[in-house]
Amino acid sequence: MSKIVFITGASSGIGESIANYLHDKGYTVYGTSRNPKKGSTPFQMVALDVTDAASIKKAVTEVITAEGKIDVLINNAGKGITGPIEDTPTAAMKENFNTNFFGAIDVIKAVLPHMRTQKSGTIINTTSIAGYMGLPFRGIYSASKGALELVTEALSMEVKSFGITVVNVAPGDFATNIAAGRYHTPIFEDSAYKEKYAENLALMDAHVDSGADPRIMATAICKIIENKNPKIHYKVGGFMEKFSIVLKRILPDKVYEKLLMNHYKL
Template sequence: MKEVVFITGASSGIGKATAILLAEKGYCVYGTARNPEESPEEYNLIPMDVRQESSVKEAIKKVMEKEQRIDILINNAGVGITGALEETPIEALENAFQTNFFGAVRVIQAVLPIMRQQRKGFILNITSVAAYMGLPFRGGYSASKGALSLITETLRMETQQFGIKVCTLAPGDVATDIASRRFHTPAQENSPYPQYTASLSSMNQQVDEGADPAILAQKIYQVIRKKSPKVHYSKGKFLETFSIFLKKILPSKYFERLLMNHYDL
């Protein structure tokens, strides 16, 4: 029997690459998107908005009616947000959390009863290298992904008794269209944070020059096949993953200064 995989945010980027790869590997794959135009040949793409509980429940219901099981959940849906914290609208921060954090939790809560009944399941939450540190002008993104990373640790301990495996994968910059869909706080005239405007083009360039989503898909495939996964995994360029290590070993003020120098603060 094929294992059933449920992937959020699967119309492009990491989600699409992962859906295609896992379908090739013999999994039964269901991906979701807020407004799917058409379903690809390789996998099933169904409508779902992680911000709406009714939409999540309806999508899970569709999969269960056809497959009677969900073995693997990959929470990949996410949105970017940039801006100095003082100037970023609260509504924009709330939307980032609704997708990146609460959206993932909604899907987890809908899938957990199924996995508990099966006494088997694997939940992989896609976070970010940014989850490990508060990046200047990307605080909303760091905070929402950091929250998802921490709650994964909680979920992992609570659900081991039911045979459910839980972990995170933190990518560095990946060449996707997330930059075009980011919420950019408008640059204000005479802003006290001129470094924000100056950093916008480099932020987008880093995404454009990021890793191929197919590389992340391969890493995801490796992780979900593990019999005893670690809590956290990361995948990115050397400096991206090395920054996580530096955060752990350097005095906090020294690491902070490295980041501030990078952003000309």
Template sequence: MSSKVVLITGGSSGIGKSIGLFLKTNGFIVYGTTRKLNKHSSFNSFELLEMDVTDVGTIRDAVSKVISNEGKLDVLINNAGIGITGPIEETPHDEILKVFDTNFNGPIHMMKAVLPQMRKQKSGLIINITSIAGYMGLPYRGVYSATKGALGLITETLRMEVKDFGVHITNLAPGDFVTNIASGRYHSPVFENSPYKSAYGNTLELINEGVHDGEDPILVARTVFKIINTKKPKVHYKVGTFMQKFSLFLKNALPDKVYEKLLLNHYKL
């Protein structure tokens, strides 16, 4: 049986690179994407293609190249994403749109690009990397949570729409993992005269302190490997610490205001 062909968006670093390395080690043919190929001239973990999830032309070219090279495309992993923090009131709307364009519109563009080939094959798997943050509104991270929550709902919808074509779509929500997402995250400034100065400033410090305390991305890679080897993937998968996953249980089990109080206490608001 021929090796499965996998395409990973945002494959040059972090979770995407970890997934690609793990899958290649286990016999998969792996392609990753990056917006600026010239920044990764020494990258040799697997083949990288230059592509931007916000540019439909580059998506079309990258998907066509994989299919031309391999004759098929078995797995798409929508991993590329960017972060954003700030009070909703003070976050520039063009920055909000930019994050939605990458985290939400980008995966939709990708799925539209690969579905014709997967229908033709009568087989295929799409894994959308969302976030545990997408299951709840987090203070000063609301836009990021909204993009990931929206992608999770699109995943649920598309599963039902493509079920007769032999294509499976699932949602994998990581908790906090050590990646370079913070380096590309947009932070709304902490303005001196802002009514949010103290609360947002303290929350931002808490978020930044936790950047390097996340789990090893290899845990996400192993979960992806498990999903690929599952005949009928579930709708949702979560990977993270016990407390991160337990927070989702509490979200469903507790009254809304009680859960909101827990979040306020956690963020010291």
């Protein structure tokens, strides 16, 4: 029997690439989105809003009823957010955490009882290389992804005795439509950060537009699923993106901060 894979946020971008790739490899894939269009993908789609507990329960129940199990959960649904910390509405920050952090946890909570019963399962949380560092004008996004990184570590230890593996995959910039779906704090005319934020907003969007092929992420995810003893943390991105994490570990704080400020022209 092929493994049953459950992927949140599979209607576009990295999630869709992962779902298509695993489907082509022979996995039984269930992708999710808030408003799935039937027949629009070669894999099956179910409705799921990660910020709605009832929606999560319904989607998980639907797959369990149809297949009897979920072997792999890929927590991929996420939203971007940009803006100076001072200018960004707190409500927008909370909404971002509800999707990127609490949403992922609620899906995990819905799937775990089934994985414990079958005494096996793999949970893969998609975070971001941005979660390893506080990036200017992306601080809330960095924080939400960094928080999920730490929860992955804790959860891995908590569920290991049940035969469940928990893995984190942090991608760099990939060519997706994430920029279009981001919450962008407006560039306020009276903002102290007006010029620098405007410059960096254009830079962030350019990085996504010139990003790598999402199939690279899909290939990495497939290798993790097929690995009988995967690591806890994986980074998937360009050399400099991954090297930036190494630099953060070895350089003094102020030196690393200066490098980032130079990069972002601050």
